[in-house]
Amino acid sequence: xxPSVAHEPLTQSVxxxxxAIYRLSLNGQPAATSEIAQHLxxxxxxxxxxxxxLSELGLLDHEPYKGVQLTPDGRRLALRMVRRHRILEAYxxxxxxxxxxxxxxxxxxxxxxxxxxxxERMANALGDPHFDPHGDPIPAADGTIAEVIYTPxxxxxxxxxxxxxxxxxxxxxxxxxxxxxxxTPGARVTVIDRQPFxxxxxxxxxxxRRVLGDEIARLLLCGxxxxxx
Amino acid sequence: xxPSVAHEPLTQSVxxxxxAIYRLSLNGQPAATSEIAQHLxxxxxxxxxxxxxLSELGLLDHEPYKGVQLTPDGRRLALRMVRRHRILEAYxxxxxxxxxxxxxxxxxxxxxxxxxxxxERMANALGDPHFDPHGDPIPAADGTIAEVIYTPxxxxxxxxxxxxxxxxxxxxxxxxxxxxxxxTPGARVTVIDRQPFxxxxxxxxxxxRRVLGDEIARLLLCGxxxxxx
DNA sequence: ACCGATAATTAGCTCAGGCTAAATCTCCAA
DNA sequence: TTGGAGATTTAGCCTGAGCTAATTATCGGT
Numbered sequence: 001x002x003p004s005v006a007h008e009p010l011t012q013s014v015x016x017x018x019x020a021i022y023r024l025s026l027n028g029q030p031a032a033t034s035e036i037a038q039h040l041x042x043x044x045x046x047x048x049x050x051x052x053x054l055s056e057l058g059l060l061d062h063e064p065y066k067g068v069q070l071t072p073d074g075r076r077l078a079l080r081m082v083r084r085h086r087i088l089e090a091y092x093x094x095x096x097x098x099x100x101x102x103x104x105x106x107x108x109x110x111x112x113x114x115x116x117x118x119x120e121r122m123a124n125a126l127g128d129p130h131f132d133p134h135g136d137p138i139p140a141a142d143g144t145i146a147e148v149i150y151t152p153x154x155x156x157x158x159x160x161x162x163x164x165x166x167x168x169x170x171x172x173x174x175x176x177x178x179x180x181x182x183x184t185p186g187a188r189v190t191v192i193d194r195q196p197f198x199x200x201x202x203x204x205x206x207x208x209r210r211v212l213g214d215e216i217a218r219l220l221l222c223g224x225x226x227x228x229x
Numbered sequence: 230x231x232p233s234v235a236h237e238p239l240t241q242s243v244x245x246x247x248x249a250i251y252r253l254s255l256n257g258q259p260a261a262t263s264e265i266a267q268h269l270x271x272x273x274x275x276x277x278x279x280x281x282x283l284s285e286l287g288l289l290d291h292e293p294y295k296g297v298q299l300t301p302d303g304r305r306l307a308l309r310m311v312r313r314h315r316i317l318e319a320y321x322x323x324x325x326x327x328x329x330x331x332x333x334x335x336x337x338x339x340x341x342x343x344x345x346x347x348x349e350r351m352a353n354a355l356g357d358p359h360f361d362p363h364g365d366p367i368p369a370a371d372g373t374i375a376e377v378i379y380t381p382x383x384x385x386x387x388x389x390x391x392x393x394x395x396x397x398x399x400x401x402x403x404x405x406x407x408x409x410x411x412x413t414p415g416a417r418v419t420v421i422d423r424q425p426f427x428x429x430x431x432x433x434x435x436x437x438r439r440v441l442g443d444e445i446a447r448l449l450l451c452g453x454x455x456x457x458x
Numbered sequence: 459a460c461c462g463a464t465a466a467t468t469a470g471c472t473c474a475g476g477c478t479a480a481a482t483c484t485c486c487a488a
Numbered sequence: 489t490t491g492g493a494g495a496t497t498t499a500g501c502c503t504g505a506g507c508t509a510a511t512t513a514t515c516g517g518t
Contacts, residue, residue, distance in 0.1 A: 096354065105344075112342065113342035118325065
């Protein structure tokens, strides 16, 4: 009926697609069908079908064979989901004793069920935080979000000291490993040595020497020590 | 495949059916198709279809044209949902400033999304309560539930003093009305006068005189003053 | 004993959202 | 410039869960 208005209640699937597309287009490029499929663990044709429906709803711009981008409406809805997810993560860690490495799955399910009112109550109880436990920025209720640019630890030069700001993964095992080395957001890290060809790097954190593989170092997004988070 | 084992993850619909059937068979009678349909706001044939599937899954005993009853498996799952719902209600009221009259809808959606672990954390934060904000008993994690028998206020004789234990409705407007008279669980009520033919009754609560219609009086389930809740 | 009202079920449809297999497009490299 | 490899879309199917219309069962009352 009304093609571009579209605030009938969204299904869980739609919410997941929007969130995935948001995440995949953070680099400014349109999201590819196969990327979305991979991200959501679905077959590519399922994604093609959903893309068609979401385009008709005015939530996506689809250039066939080229990828999709969120429309302003789509982006607004995606940011709403991101806010929910990150407020939930922060709340569960702060008030219910969840570890930052396991909180993702719980939030993933709850984000579809909570009301806006509950999210705002949780945000309020947390003092309206701007970052979640992984260091990811939390979009404000009005849809604005701090898009801070960080550098992966893997690209920091020997001798430099940086502060970990985000752990860019949802994998519980990697997060647990990272946490066990004290590399949570806020940690001060000094790079002692870097081996070439994506080799391991040696750092000190909390005064302790650690050796990190490239895969992990690439997940740790860092900022300059004076920046506030 | 395995007809009676059935702990594959249930869908939201299935969870709602089980909860409804549980509630409707509290009186010991099997639940009728039309009652279930009414309760869930669905058409009767939809319910017939679901009943067939749930019977095949071993969650219901279905005597065609006679109604359904929960099997032990079905009852276990239903009680799990009831526990989730009531713990959620209690948590939202205790920790997030929700009013008892609005908490039902929020819990209704969340109960399908929370993990068992989160429910147990919430229960723990609440001190493992046995009653929710409406005075309904909360099933224990092991599936046991206190089935206390209360008398509707509408059947209390003149001159008697009772304590409100439960408000037996989910309607926010009725709950709000009841709360505005101070008739929440725990309130001490003395019956001053009863008009015949389901007429209004006069009571005192908190030292104030109130006149209540039969529809409301029937919702207020009461116990003897010495009983603990 | 049967007749009709009411309740329940069956038949047959829709839609969302998955899937696989087949067809089609893009783009790079020879 | 042309041939594929790989990505994408189309075709066609399935399941869950709802609906309406039509059919069938039950049961109370005459």
